[in-house]
Amino acid sequence: MLKTLNRLLVFREPAVPRYEFEAGREDRPSAPAGGRAPSGAKKPAGGAPGDTAAFEKKRAEGRRLDAILKGNRPLSTSLDENERLLKEIFREPGNKDIVFRPFSIGTERPRRALLVFFDGPVNTDRQNLSILQPLMLFAGLRPDRIPAERGEPGPAGQEAREELAKRIREALLPGNEVSPAGTVREVVEDVLNANTALLVDGLDTALLIETKAWATRGVGTPQVEAVIRGPQEAFTEQIRINITLIRKTLRRSSLVTEFLPVGRISPLQCAVMYLDDVANPALVAEVKRRLKSVGADYVNESGILEQFIEDMPGAPAPQTLATERPDRVVAGLVEGRVAIMVDGNPWALIVPATFFSLMQAAEDAYNRWPPGTFTRLIRYVGLGLALLLPGAYVAIITHHPEFIPTDLLLAFAGAREPVPFPTAVEVLLMEAAFELIREAGVRIPGTVGTTLGIVGALILGQAAVAANIVSPILIIIVALTALGSFTIPNYPFSNTIRMYRFFYIALGTVLGLFGILVGLFVHLALLARMTSFGVPFLAPVAPVTRSAPDYLWRGPAWEQEERPDYLDPLRRRRQPRISRGWTQRRTGKGDDRPDGR
Amino acid sequence: MSSGLPRVGFGEAVALLVVFLSMKVLISHLALIFPLGLSASWMIPLMHLPVGLVGAAVIVWLLNRFPGRTIVEIGEELVGPVVNGFFTLFYYVFFVIFTALILRQFAEFMLTGFLPETPLGVAVPAFAAGAAAIVFLGLEALARTARVLFYLLGFSFVLLLLLTSNLWAPHGIMPLWGPGVLALSWAAFSTLGVGVEIFLLALLAPYLPRGRVLAAGLVSVLAAGAVVALATLVSLLVFTYPVVREPVLPMFELARAVQWGRFFVRMETLFLPLWIFSALIGLAAALYICTAVAARALKLPCHRPLILPTLVLILAGAFTPPNFSTAVEVGFVVTAQWSFVPLGAIIGVLVAAAWLRSRRQRRE
Known part of the structure; x- marks a missing residue:
């Protein structure tokens, strides 16, 4: 009774659960420089993962195997030795998806062999039909003429071994891609690439056989760079x-x-x-x-x-x-x-x-040049809106209201009147909300995507205005900004623009249009200084270089006569000066028209 | 593909020089020209043109005799390190003062026209920071930025002039010869220093394409002369003489005068990029001159370490004039009226030394 009472009343430290892996604990003894832990540190029993000795042993083992791979160790003529080494490297028997398949080559005098491959990414049908079947069943149809003696030293043995490897490769393996490998590293790398390695007893050469069958999706349509007119194929993961x-x-x-x-x-x-x-x-x-x-x-x-x-x-x-x-x-x-x-x-x-290549879409070239040019100009307008519109709105409302015509100014003032926040706060709130929705839209599972759309529309639209948190005009500004950023055809570039928009909002808040223009000037200078593999980012505008009419606007396809000068290509001209040959008048002897007209 | 030395193309050099030479029309330069030239003030820039072209040609002749070198190294070669040290000191001090006064004028313009609530202590460092950033990025970045913005600036300038066409009054430039040919010639002669910015060419030359330095100099002087003359002429046509003498910032008043229907009535903000970008290009070019001259004189491989100390001097200079009008007056006296004498003398000494040297070499 007293014991129970005592146990209930007396404060005790709560028991800390013990884990096998305790890395990162503050109370852990600090490792000395170059070492793992003090030698006197208490070792957990049973060689648990936290065991210092086991840790050191594992690390040493890893280094040894790395050294074997890096050192390009040649394969041995002993199949057993090769097998042992490869099992060590592939961490067999712990590693369960590596397969070592021993078999005998069905020659008059059967020869031991071994296939090494990963279970899963290889084509088993191909293995059975193109490797195992011919080697096990049909090898005897063409018996060895020069049997290689196991371990035979000297040039004669080497020659015999090479001859055997060549014979297996040329006569017994019907696969389309078979290559010899003399080092452990080559074998390991090829097996990792979902191929199959064939090791034969007595040979210090392995044969690497193409058996890849990675699981991959088919060629789909572009998800990010969709077009209406043009090819509808996109890259895959293979x-x-x-x-x-x-x-x-x-x-x-x-x-x-x-x-x-x-x-x-x-x-x-x-x-x-x-x-x-x-x-x-x-x-x-x-x-x-x-x-x-x-x-x-x-x-x-x-x-x-x-x-x-x-x-x-x-x-x-x-x-x-x-x-x-x-x-x-x-x-x-x-x-x-x-x-x-x-x-x-x-x-x-x-x-x-270059900047101009980032602003081009594939479809520009597929359309006729007037709409191609028009859509490209629209895109530049979109870029300007995405980058500057919110900042300019803040700047004009805060610092330069005189720029707004009186009627419009009254409409703005009326819409903003119930909003308690300064314009900058209002814009930052809405832009931040939009970015949240956008980021959530990327992460959200497709099935609930429509919910996000509803939430976004409610937050951005009706609810925010009804609660007098933002003015309706700002909704238009944010929507235009978002549309502008979606017109930028290059997704990473669009992300960059999204980020810089906030700098311009800050500059517009503090210094009005003056701040925005100073920021734009420095921004432009940074772009002017940039290079991509040595090519100026603003080429062919700054520096001015020769180029076909395909940067700010899209000229007709038949005017794209030269490759960009800034690439300094081996062939400068893409097509003749007159690429629409039919427009040339044919006269006199050169007239090859059948009816002579 | 890119080498360590900056490379400036012909178009980039022309863009940079034209903006640098003509940016003064955006501040109060014209306000001080009108009292001298009266209704014929627009002829003064045209009268400056021959002198500017000859000056550019002389500088290029000097530079061509020492390919790959700037005027600082050429001076050291011709007159020795001691004398050239004084010359370099003059370049540095003059352009620090020049930059400081231009900076102050543009900052005052911003406060007067667009940010009346903002203190001068914010506007001046903001301009200075923008210019310093681009000078830090280097000459190539400066020239390329000028080239990219050149289209925008040119378009804005022409648009500004054209949008005032409904206000043009031809009698504004009458009498045609203003104060008379003699007085007009004297007015032009006494303001020859307005083209002192062509000195930038003497620092750009080693980075320009071989054989195109003269063309760059002449085209820039011609284009800048045309810009200044047009701005003066349109100001006279819009405001007419003597009303044109009243505005301190004639081009800004021109922008304010633009009205396009009942809806677009305050258009000056639309032209703000013209002012800001021109100012930043001009200030950056001037700051580059200061730092590049000092770096060359001190045999530093890079001008960057000198940006901050020079900027401190420029900021101090910018805050020295007690008010806008003092900054405008001092700026006009220092640059337009008096800079031509010492700078012309230095160039003259260097040209004479180069000529004597080549003569001696020919004899030997």
Whole structure:
């Protein structure tokens, strides 16, 4: 009884639950420089994950295996040794999706072999029909003429081994892509790329067989760069499909695709595409130099890669043109630009990018030039509205009401009269609400998207006005600003503009139109100083360079005679001066019309 | 693809020089020209033109003899470091004063026309910060920005003049010769310093395309002369003499006079970019001259470290005049009336030294 009472009354520290993994705790003994933990630290029993010794052992093991991979260790002639090493590298038996499939090659004297692959991303039918079946069942139809002796030293043994590998590759594996590999690293990388490695006892060469079958979605329609007229295909997450989409449109022998691995922890294939007879070699070399120099841990998206290769990371605009449309990539390649694609994501980067290329949409070229030019001008107006309208509204209402004609001023004053906030607060509230709705709209699941639309319309529209929080005029301003930002065809650029809008609101609040213009001047100077892979961002306007009529306005297709001078392409001219040959008069001997008219 | 040295294209140089040479019409320069030229004031810029063209040609001749060098290095080569040190000091001090007075005038204009509640202590640093930012970004950025804005400025200027066409009164420029040919010539001669901004060409030359420095200089002087003459002429046509003597900021009054129907009645805000962008380009160019001259004289590889100290001097200079009218008067006296003498003398000494040197070399 007393014990129970005591237990109830006496304060006790609540029991802290113990976890196996306790990293990041403040009371954890601090690790000495270069070491993990003091040697005297108490070790949890049983080699738990928090165990210092286990930690050190694991780290040492990881370093050893990394060293094997980095050191390009050659494969052994012993199948058992190769198997043991690969199992260590792939963390077998802990790792359950790596498969080591032993079998015998059905020659007169059966030879032990091993397939290594990941369960899932490989095409099992192809494995069965193109690898296992011929090797196990049909190998005896063409017996070894030069059997390789296991471990036989000297040139004779080496020659025999090479001959056997060649024979298997050329006569027994009907797959279209089979390549030999002599190092552990090559085997590991290829297996990671969903191929299958064939190791044969007595051979120090593995055969890497194409068996990729990544799960991927089909070619869909563009989600961000939709057009009414023009191709309706967009890139997918599979780099090979993306390259195929480009090659399908641009059938030219000089179209080169180079692959560069990017990322240290999981090197992803990064494709560099260019027209060898058009793109400036210095530009291509610069792109490759930058990509090769990227020492990033993990680059799985072109947006991450972009940050590693752009000229000025702090600049107020993107310096690459991100697109999901193969036709835009092709248009860029034909102009002399270089395309960069990262495996696993549906966005390609086109470099160099200029301000005017960021403001172009694919459809500009597909329309006749008058509407093409008109829509482009509308887009520039949209850019101006998106960037400056809220700031200018604040500036004019706060500092320059004299600019508003009297009738309109009275309407403004009447609408603003019940609103208790200053204009700047009112604008900031609405802009912040709009940005919230916009961000929520991106994150929200599709099924409840309509709800967001209703909430947004209510908040932005009726409720805010009815509650006298904002004036109806401001709703028009915010709506126009939003529409303006949606007209910007490049999504990253549109995001940048959204962000800078708030600077202009602040400048307009403090210094009126004067502040906005000073800000615009500095903004423009920053853009003028920017470069994208060495090309001035405001080219061909500043600096002035020769270019076809395709920047501020869109000229007719038959006037696009030259490639942009700022790209310094190998071929300057795109088409003859008179590209509409039928407009030329035919006279005299040159008249090849059949009826001689 | 880009080298370390800035590169300025022909169009960029012309845009920069034209704006720099003609920005003064937007402040009170014209108000002090009208009393000198009366109804023929518009002829004064045209009379300045031959001198400006010859001056530009002389500077370019000097620069062409020492390709890749600015006037500071050329001076050191020709007259030695000590004498050239005095020359450089003069350039620096003169352009600091020039920038300070222009800065003060534009800031006062802003306060008078658009921000009456704002203290001078805000407007002056705001202008200075904008100019300093672009000078920090470099000559290339400055020239390219001027080039991009040149279309807008040109369009606004022409629009401003054209929108007042309903107010033009031809008798405003009568009598045609104003105070008479002799007095008019004297008025033009006594204000020859209005083109002192062409000195910028002496610092731009190494970065311009070879062989186009002279063309850039001549085209800029011609275009700027035309701009100033047109602004003077339209002011006279709208306000007529002697009313035109009254406004302190004639071009601003011109903008205020614009009316387009019953709805568009206060159009001066529409032309605000013309003032602000011209001012910032001009101030940035002047600040660049100060810092570049000092950097060259001190053999610094970059002008950036000198921006802040120079800016402090300029701000101090801008706040020194007790009021707007003093700043306008001092500015006119220092630049338009007296700057031509010492600057012309320095250029004359350098040209003579270069000529003597080349003669000596030819003899040897």
